[in-house]
Amino acid sequence: MEKVVGIGGVFVRAKDRKALAGWYKDHLGLDIDDAWFGAILPGISEGQPDVGGGLWSAFEEETDYFGARENQFMVNFRVANRDAILNQLKNAGCNVDEKIGDNEFGHFCWVTDPEGNRVELWQPPATPARS
Numbered sequence: 001m002e003k004v005v006g007i008g009g010v011f012v013r014a015k016d017r018k019a020l021a022g023w024y025k026d027h028l029g030l031d032i033d034d035a036w037f038g039a040i041l042p043g044i045s046e047g048q049p050d051v052g053g054g055l056w057s058a059f060e061e062e063t064d065y066f067g068a069r070e071n072q073f074m075v076n077f078r079v080a081n082r083d084a085i086l087n088q089l090k091n092a093g094c095n096v097d098e099k100i101g102d103n104e105f106g107h108f109c110w111v112t113d114p115e116g117n118r119v120e121l122w123q124p125p126a127t128p129a130r131s
Helices: 017-028 082-091
Strands: 004-006 010-014 038-041 054-060 076-079 095-103 106-112 118-123
Touching (some): 004 038, 017 038, 082 095, 082 106, 082 118
Parallel strands (some): 010 054, 076 118
Antiparallel strands (some): 038 054, 095 106
């Protein structure tokens, strides 16, 4: 199964923390801790540059942690193989955007989770782009 391999950190406001965390576990391979509905992501992935780890966690809908109540989250998940995870998501019946992106910064695709949050999935380029 293809899965997410890294991120700095993501906090998500959820109407149903358990259900939303389960979706991320089932479809993106996050190792969800049922005690806090979150996952600690690895800092180093085999064959990938060390860009640090991070975490993902679902918060109660009423939280003020994100500032404005309209802010659900912001995320860019790192993946090892964009095309493989894209096919996996499509085969699972997930809401996948038909648009994909390829440029000097890598390979991108998008999926919408069950609560309407757009998620960007990013496969870094084999050789990092120069800034």
